[in-house]
Amino acid sequence: MAHYLDFEKSLAEIEGKAGELRAMSRRDDGTDMEEQARALDQKADTLLDDIYKNLTPWRKCQVARHPDRPHCVDYIRALFTEYTPLAGDRNFADDEAVMGGLARLDGRPVMVIGHEKGNDTKSRLERNFGMARPEGYRKAIRLMEMADRFGLPVVTLIDTPGAFPGKGAEERGQSEAIARSTQTCLGLGVPLVSVVIGEGGSGGAVAFATANRVAMLEHSVYSVISPEGCASILWKDADKMREAAEALRLTAQDLKKLGVIDRIIPEPRGGAQRDARAAMDAVGAEIGRMIEELSKLDRDALRHDRRRKFVDMGSKGLAA
Incomplete structure (x- = not known):
């Protein structure tokens, strides 16, 4: 049974x-x-057509969180072959909120890593709603370093409200794990491409998306904090999330103008949830193009390209 949002x-x-x-x-x-x-x-x-022609930032947040949108596991099944999952951080545990492993994309060997939210009550609890703990980021670090050793491009799929803020995660070094993951991204000598397929929340997203190329689906969002969290801090009222969403400039269109992302991937009419196969095919084609573009660069050039991208970030559209 289809799920409809309140504005639908x-x-x-x-x-x-x-x-x-x-x-x-x-x-x-x-x-x-x-x-x-x-x-x-x-x-x-x-x-x-009329509804989706002019979605407000808050409505885009709702679409990005739609329960019927394809998740990381769906993209891996649809786009990648010979997927071999790799588990654990070799230190504490395996984090089900982060999945990753070796695979092939159109015959090309790659390492794919992503956040997985789950699609029903049981799997959402197992996956912790896509909110990674330190061991999730340390698993990602391990997989990225493995890809670097074997010269494999890294593909990351972003869909998280943010890193898990629980006491246990903080005790095990959540901020350090996020920082190390971001540092690892910057140091890779292989192509790193990221796609925000739903929510890109805070450092939990940046830890996977410090990439040579960052793309977003048309109705996805990417921000330092959720609109609800921002409203609670600025106005002491989470109900002001609509105003917060406007102020955060979290849509793909705003972030492309600012130079935070590189590409916007069009979604089927009515969003990815209405035609998951078409949305996933569009993402796969864009990932292939980005990897092909970066494959011409050597290790040093890839690192320089990535670091220069983040040094320059925000310089576009500052007067807007």
Whole structure:
């Protein structure tokens, strides 16, 4: 059953009515009802275009968190072959919020790493809603260093509200693990490309996305803090998340203007949740292009390219 966001209620009513008419048409062989259903389909298509044409930043946050959006595990299954998962940080434990391993992308061997939120209650609890603990970042460091030794491009898929803020994570060195992961990204001598496929929250996202090329899906978001967290700090009122989302400039369109990201990957009409296969194919094609572009650079040039990108970050669009 499809999930509808609060601003899609009118769309839900139209599509629901069309579905009811089709069910009645099948039972009673009603040609007239089928025609009415097609008319409602056209109305729904027009409304869908209107809704998604001018999404506010807060609505983009809602779309980025949509439960039906494809997650990291879906992208790995759809785009990569011969995926061999690698687990554990060789220090404390395995973190289910971070998945990664060796794979092939269009026949090219790569290391793929990403946040996984889970898609039902059981898996969301197991995956800790995509919020990585220190051992998750240390696992990612281990996999990135392995890729560097064997000359494999690294692909990271970002989808996290942020690093896990629990007491145990802090006791095991959460901030140090994030910093080390970011440092490892900067030091790699192989291509590193990142795609924000949903939420890119705080240092938990930067630890995987300090890359040569960073792309975002059209309706994904990437920010130093969630709108709710920002509103709680600035206004002492989490209900002001809409104002916070506007101020944070967290949309792909804003971040492209600022030079924080490099590419925007268009989503199917109505968002990736309405046509997961098309969205995943678009991401796969963009990853392939970015890796091909970077494959021409040697190890030193790749490091210089990556560091220069982050030194220059924010210089674009400052007057905007």
